[in-house]
Amino acid sequence: MAIIEVEELTKIFNGDIRAVDGISFKVEEGELLGFLGPNGAGKTTTLNMLSTLLKPTSGSAIVNGHDILENPDAVRRSIGFVFQDPTLDTELTGRENLDFHGRIYGLKRKVRVERIKEMLEIVQLEDRADDLVKTYSGGMKRRLEIARGLLHYPKVLFLDEPTLGLDPQTRRAIWEHIQRLNEDEKVTIILTTHYTEEADYLCNRIQIIDFGKLVAVGTPNDLKSRLEGDIVSLVFKDPAHLMKIHPLFKGKDWVSSAIPVAGDGGNAGGMSRMMEIMRRIARGRGGMGGMGGLAGMGAGGGHGGGGIRIPKRYKEMIAKAMSSKGGLSAMMKAGAKQLNLLVDDGGHRIPEIVKIVDGAGVELESVELHKPTLDDVFLATTGRSIRDERGSFTETIRRRRITRSARGMRVRG
Ligand SMILES: Nc1ncnc2c1ncn2[C@@H]1O[C@H](COP(=O)(O)OP(=O)(O)OP(=O)(O)O)[C@@H](O)[C@H]1O
Ligand SMILES: [Mg+2]
Incomplete structure (x- = not known):
């Protein structure tokens, strides 16, 4: 049974920014759906509309049987939300933050005390529950936010970049929590992320959104198997060489695609x-x-x-x-030094590929062969490498701030 049904959902900001452009999709009960897309693709805007924080310009959605426009209060009561930007009150303790949230949801005192205890256990924060949140590490704050999102036993949980800026170990721990919630507590989850390995590991199904439209939907394996063949990544010493080589592969019948990838040097964000x-x-x-x-x-x-x-x-x-x-x-020159070729039987083609590059008098820094990953799917569908998703200047600063607070505070936590 579909627990979320979205019909032609659209959000236009300031008259001309089509943040979400008529998307339709369904989420089945018990699914763990990943929402991937470059910066500004419309992920947060979609989640904000589904959770009734933002009114759509047009279109509609049913969440847990309630229409987001006709019955927003019922929608809100039945969902949990973990926001992209931290929204905890850092002058309160962890327990106080949860208690406050429980009151907003009208949970009785006895129920609140029980649930808070249970959620603190789930996210392993029992021993720090009575410390002020400003003394928490980034990972602890994130865990507290997840606990808060779950306090009222929502049927659907929206997680907007739940592990942004966390170190790999904390990220793993959060993955386990998310997985457990989905499998044991039967919570349907939609999560957005910039980490493809996260989506690959956690999600039953993935939707890729770009410019407010869905550009690919499927299980991680479905999506990967759509790219038939192998990826051969050629890294050049000089970005200008890429320009010279790119056309030589475009016409070959054994090359299904040849996509330049913005390198991490120079102005890759600007390039993207x-x-x-x-x-x-x-x-x-x-x-x-x-x-x-x-x-x-x-x-x-x-x-x-x-x-x-x-x-x-x-x-x-x-x-x-x-x-x-x-x-x-x-x-x-602004950044691309890498060319990714999707070819049949990559291993056998490498000598030929190297010969073509050599013949053009271009030096290679490295050649790498791998089976298509979700990163490659992302690159093929959006034209951008998810690793180079830096977006605007302010976005970069915002992310750096979140990342720093996550990392820096961890030392203390
Ligand atoms: N309140 C707003 N007013 C005007 N434009 C907005 C507003 N909120 C979002 N936008 C614009 O809508 C588009 C989609 O933004 P959104 O935050 O949904 O993207 P996203 O996919 O969540 O990106 P990110 O990966 O960076 O979080 C962007 O172009 C953004 O600048
Ligand atoms: Mg967002």
């Missing part, structure tokens, strides 16, 4: 961002009307439509890139 904008322009989406839209990009504004705000410096770079070959290679 630009690729995103370029793709939008190429698709003629987001109110920019294909190439014609470029003319309008020169002056003021700053809106690329469809959720993308284009900073002036990018506009200039894009305009240059579109008008000359040199411009495009300048863009590539």
Whole structure:
């Protein structure tokens, strides 16, 4: 039975940012669904609408049998939510935070005391429950937030990047909690994440969202097996070499795709961002009307439509890139040093691949062969590498802040 049914859900901000663009999907009771997508894809906005924190521009959804528009209170009572940004009161103790939440949900004192004890056990915070939250480590705060989200025994739990910034060990521990909740407590869970290994490990099913639309749905294995063959990653010494080599593989019938991956040096975040904008322009989406839209990009504004705000410096770079070959290679220089080829029988093709690269007089830094992973699926569907998902400057700062607080405080915790 579907516990969540979403129909043409849409959110448009400020008249022109299509954060969520008419998505429809169902979630079966007991599922653990992963919601993946680049920065700004619309994940948080979707969860916020489903949890009634945000009103859709159009479309509808039923959660636990309640319509999000007609019966938001009933929806809220039946769900739990762990937000992307921490929302604990750090001047209160862990127990006080939970107690406060229990009161909001109208739990009687006796029930509150019992549930708080139970949840603190689940997240292993019993011994720190009476310390102020400001003395907690990032991982402890995250665990307390999960405990809070569960206090009223929700049937559906929304987790927005539950392990952002946590160290691998704490992340593992949280995975176990999440898995246990899903399997033992039968809580249906939707979680968003930027960690594909997290989605791969935890989720029965994954949805990838990009520019407010679903671009791929399936079990982790389904998604991976859609990329038939092997991935051969070529890393070049110089990004300019990638430009030279890329066309040599594009025409080969044994190469199903050849995708440049932004490297982690230089301005990879900016590069991803630009690729995103370029793709939008190429698709003629987001109110920019294909190439014609470029003319309008020169002056003021700053809106690329469809959720993308284009900073002036990018506009200039894009305009240059579109008008000359040199411009495009300048863009590539911004970071891409790696080319991922999806090929049949990769192991046997490597000598041929190396020969082609050699023949073009280009030096390789490394060649690597692997079976398609979810990262590759992400790259193939969104054109971006999830590892390079840095997004905007402010986003980078925000993430760094959360990560620092998670790491830094851990020492004390
Ligand atoms: N309150 C708001 N006002 C205007 N625009 C907004 C608002 N909230 C979100 N947006 C825009 O909507 C788009 C989708 O944002 P959203 O937060 O849903 O993305 P996300 O997929 O959660 O990204 P991330 O991975 O960075 O958390 C972005 O372009 C964002 O800038
Ligand atoms: Mg988000």
